[in-house]
Amino acid sequence: MRRMSRVVAALVGMVSIASCRSAAPAVSTAPVPSTARAVYEGTVAAFPESGTVQAAWTIRMARRPGADSLVFLLNRGVTISSLSGRDVQRYETSRARDLTRLAVHLAPRAGAAEAEFRLEYAGRLQFSEDRINGLAPEWVELGLDSFWFPVVADFSHDVQGRVRLVLPPGYRAISSGSQSMRGDTLEIVNARALPDFAFAASRALRTTAQGRARTHDAGASPDLIARMLASAARCSDHLNARYGARDPIPTADLVVAPRSGPGYARQRYVVISVGDGAKSNLPADPAGLTHFVCHEFSHYWSVGAKPSGPDNWLNEGFAEFVAGRAVRAIHGEEAWAGILGTWQKGAVGQGPVWTASSTARPPANVSYRKAPALLAELEARVGSERMDALLVRFMTEPLRTTPVVLGMIDEVVEPEHGAWFRAELAR
Ligand SMILES: [Zn+2]
Numbered sequence: 001m002r003r004m005s006r007v008v009a010a011l012v013g014m015v016s017i018a019s020c021r022s023a024a025p026a027v028s029t030a031p032v033p034s035t036a037r038a039v040y041e042g043t044v045a046a047f048p049e050s051g052t053v054q055a056a057w058t059i060r061m062a063r064r065p066g067a068d069s070l071v072f073l074l075n076r077g078v079t080i081s082s083l084s085g086r087d088v089q090r091y092e093t094s095r096a097r098d099l100t101r102l103a104v105h106l107a108p109r110a111g112a113a114e115a116e117f118r119l120e121y122a123g124r125l126q127f128s129e130d131r132i133n134g135l136a137p138e139w140v141e142l143g144l145d146s147f148w149f150p151v152v153a154d155f156s157h158d159v160q161g162r163v164r165l166v167l168p169p170g171y172r173a174i175s176s177g178s179q180s181m182r183g184d185t186l187e188i189v190n191a192r193a194l195p196d197f198a199f200a201a202s203r204a205l206r207t208t209a210q211g212r213a214r215t216h217d218a219g220a221s222p223d224l225i226a227r228m229l230a231s232a233a234r235c236s237d238h239l240n241a242r243y244g245a246r247d248p249i250p251t252a253d254l255v256v257a258p259r260s261g262p263g264y265a266r267q268r269y270v271v272i273s274v275g276d277g278a279k280s281n282l283p284a285d286p287a288g289l290t291h292f293v294c295h296e297f298s299h300y301w302s303v304g305a306k307p308s309g310p311d312n313w314l315n316e317g318f319a320e321f322v323a324g325r326a327v328r329a330i331h332g333e334e335a336w337a338g339i340l341g342t343w344q345k346g347a348v349g350q351g352p353v354w355t356a357s358s359t360a361r362p363p364a365n366v367s368y369r370k371a372p373a374l375l376a377e378l379e380a381r382v383g384s385e386r387m388d389a390l391l392v393r394f395m396t397e398p399l400r401t402t403p404v405v406l407g408m409i410d411e412v413v414e415p416e417h418g419a420w421f422r423a424e425l426a427r
Pocket residue numbers: 001002020021028295296299315316319
């Protein structure tokens with residue numbers, strides 16, 4: 001994952017969100033750390049023929065002391081028909097970049113810790129040019145990037161609860177969270193911390209299961225599916241053996257999206273774009289595909305640093321480094337040398353990865369190239385055994401700020417190497 005979708009990228013300056021892009025194609029989004037949660041209960045009818053939705057949501061979230069409004073972002077193509085709730089005084093909408101900004105003003109109420117309101121809207125969803133989301137007869141893909149559900153504008157809220165999604169007859173769907181399909185209704189339930197309700201659907205959706213992975217495609221070549229399943233098996237075996245003792249990655253659902261643009265990961269739900277038409281944008285070589293899939297799978301553990309801030313290099317740098325090491329273990333030194341070369345080349349001329357005074361999310365070349373290049377150099381200094389120990393701690397312990405991770409590194413490696421790494425991050 002490397003690049004953010006355009007809408008999200010435009011917003012990241014003011015808020016949070018991780019989306020990223022790996023070796024060749026896709027991008028991924030790291031779940032937001034669970035600082036706060038919004039609990040959703042929704043029913044949404046989606047009409048691929050017309051590209052429209054009709055939605056009703058009840059949303060419950062904590063009120064911050066003194067705060068008299070809640071702010072959401074919503075797809076600009078829909079029109080709100082109703083918004084009501086016990087504490088709602090009024091609401092207003094405005095345009096924020098390519099989105100609708102919805103401000104819900106609340107009546108002051110002593111002792112009210114929670115606000116709850118009901119929102120109804122309908123309209124034709126508008127999508128960004130990167131095509132990460134869409135609502136068309138042949139392929140439906142909705143998630144955070146299209147703001148098809150009301151997203152809390154500070155991007156620091158986990159999305160919990162459930163949505164019942166009504167699709168036209170004949171559509172099959174696959175979603176993040178836990179899902180059940182009954183007739184034409186898909187129910188998505190988010191029990192774990194996730195940044196959105198994400199799903200893909202098509203009349204042609206075909207599921208292929210093998211070992212601990214499933215692919216879901218709409219007409220991809222059997223060869224591509226076989227290669228993806230092989231990579232998925234290799235990656236989950238490799239990563240679970242190292243980091244999955246307590247919390248192994250469950251059966252992974254690889255959604256093979258017939259489009260260009262970025263991909264993303266939501267724990268076991270991983271979307272990989274393969275391009276449209278004859279041209280695939282997936283790496284043709286097995287090592288490249290392993291690198292790509294392992295990066296996405298690594299986010300099952302390498303996640304939780306605030307994605308909009310200076311610590312995002314932890315999410316991406318470690319996922320990338322772990323994926324590179326997986327390629328080394330699976331495909332050998334030559335493949336590893338190629339990846340290392342890419343990191344080193346991308347690191348040239350880049351600024352610091354992190355300093356104590358950093359406030360911004362690092363650029364992609366820093367998080368995805370310079371950070372793993374430095375981790376590789378640290379491994380060359382301390383040896384693979386120490387690096388294994390360090391990575392197990394990062395991947396399995398709740399270490400999600402740079403100072404805490406540097407403290408852990410100081411415990412695992414000799415003091416001079418810890419000091420070297422700290423200095424290199426700031427250089
Ligand atoms: Zn990533």
